[in-house]
Amino acid sequence: MIELPGWPISDARETALLQEVLASPQWGGFNPLVAKFEEAFAAYQGAAFGVSAVNGTVTLEMMLAGAGIGPGDEVIVPAISFVSTASAVTRVGAVPVFVDIEPYSFNMCPEAVWAAIGPATKAVMAVHFGGSMAEVDSLMAICEKRGLLFLEDAAHTQGSEWKGKRAGSFGLASSFSFQNGKVMTAGEGGIVLTSDEALAARMRSFANQGRRPGYSSFHHFEAGNNYRLSALHAAVLTAQLERLDGQIALRTANWAVFQEEYGTASGITWQQIPKAVNRNSWYLVLGRMANGGRDGFCSRVQAAGIPCTPFYPHPLYGNPMYASGDSPCRVMPCPNTEAYIGDAFWIGFRALMGDDATTRAVARAVVAAI
Numbered sequence: 440m441i442e443l444p445g446w447p448i449s450d451a452r453e454t455a456l457l458q459e460v461l462a463s464p465q466w467g468g469f470n471p472l473v474a475k476f477e478e479a480f481a482a483y484q485g486a487a488f489g490v491s492a493v494n495g496t497v498t499l500e501m502m503l504a505g506a507g508i509g510p511g512d513e514v515i516v517p518a519i520s521f522v523s524t525a526s527a528v529t530r531v532g533a534v535p536v537f538v539d540i541e542p543y544s545f546n547m548c549p550e551a552v553w554a555a556i557g558p559a560t561k562a563v564m565a566v567h568f569g570g571s572m573a574e575v576d577s578l579m580a581i582c583e584k585r586g587l588l589f590l591e592d593a594a595h596t597q598g599s600e601w602k603g604k605r606a607g608s609f610g611l612a613s614s615f616s617f618q619n620g621k622v623m624t625a626g627e628g629g630i631v632l633t634s635d636e637a638l639a640a641r642m643r644s645f646a647n648q649g650r651r652p653g654y655s656s657f658h659h660f661e662a663g664n665n666y667r668l669s670a671l672h673a674a675v676l677t678a679q680l681e682r683l684d685g686q687i688a689l690r691t692a693n694w695a696v697f698q699e700e701y702g703t704a705s706g707i708t709w710q711q712i713p714k715a716v717n718r719n720s721w722y723l724v725l726g727r728m729a730n731g732g733r734d735g736f737c738s739r740v741q742a743a744g745i746p747c748t749p750f751y752p753h754p755l756y757g758n759p760m761y762a763s764g765d766s767p768c769r770v771m772p773c774p775n776t777e778a779y780i781g782d783a784f785w786i787g788f789r790a791l792m793g794d795d796a797t798t799r800a801v802a803r804a805v806v807a808a809i
């Protein structure tokens with residue numbers, strides 16, 4: 440069994456910041472540490488404003504609702520993602536339109552997006568799957584041409600870059616998750632980024648019981664909610680952000696080591712990462728294995744102590760809520776997606792967090808499991 444580093448990782452920095460919060464009279468979202476973290480993370484990703492919340496699912500809802508998306512609207516999303524990408528669209532009363540992903544990038548296919556646009560289409564929401572990024576140039580060009588909003592579900596891409604510009608700074612707004620398995624975590628948490636000040640204000644008001652700056656805390660301008668991130672979470676995330684660059688550098692270096700050790704072994708087609716992606720968070724190592732060997736391969740990799748998952752059991756539209764017709768959706772032809780369901784897998788980023796010898800052992804175990 441290969442001993443990989445554990446996750447999440449914390450050290451004295453988290454402890455010190457948590458102690459700072461615990462010694463203060465405000466452990467909740469009104470502690471200045473929360474606003475400070477929002478500013479720091481927004482600046483890190485290249486956006487003007489950050490509105491944090493309790494998780495990366497409600498931040499998707501805040502983003503969609505804040506952008507004015509609701510009943511009567513359609514939002515084009517990739518057919519492959521975690522359920523929140525689609526369920527958030529459903530929860531704001533709009534209809535998700537599922538489109539195919541490209542053959543090897545694991546990301547939304549721009550031609551498929553173009554073909555899916557209908558009279559009710561209001562937005563395209565890309566997911567940057569696994570840490571690499573969707574074809575933002577093409578997707579934004581389509582949105583511009585057809586007058587659609589471009590939104591990013593950037594839950595996987597803290598620190599990723601497309602031509603030197605960070606994920607989450609391309610569309611009108613973007614949503615990130617800080618759930619326990621993400622590359623930056625406080626156990627739970629999320630944030631929406633935008634450079635649109637009015638949108639940021641709407642989302643903040645909604646996440647803070649419909650309050651507005653300049654009024655008493657008992658003036659509520661809409662039926663909002665309490666989605667505020669606590670200061671305890673912000674303390675942990677502050678420390679996690681400080682460590683992120685080093686961890687991305689480690690994973691990037693280890694991916695090169697992995698490839699070197701993997702050598703010319705055949706059987707797996709690894710995720711095709713566009714040249715424009717000059718920095719990858721390496722949230723997931725993604726691959727496809729032809730000839731029906733995927734499940735046995737994943738079991739053998741797991742047996743070696745490496746976290747390996749045989750992909751989602753169905754496309755998003757295969758979830759009972761959509762397949763039953765209970766939640767309306769529109770499904771475009773998705774031949775690539777259907778093929779991925781049978782042959783794709785992911786390896787968790789812990790596999791790229793060890794030292795050189797560990798990374799080589801991981802690569803050898805992967806080769807042996809093919």
Ligand SMILES: Cc1ncc(COP(=O)(O)O)c(C=O)c1O
Pocket residue numbers: 494495496497520521523524566592594595616617618627628629
């Ligand atoms: C692509 C994507 N979007 C949204 C989410 C939801 O984030 P959270 O778990 O913080 O609600 C996740 C998941 O974990 C995700 O992978």
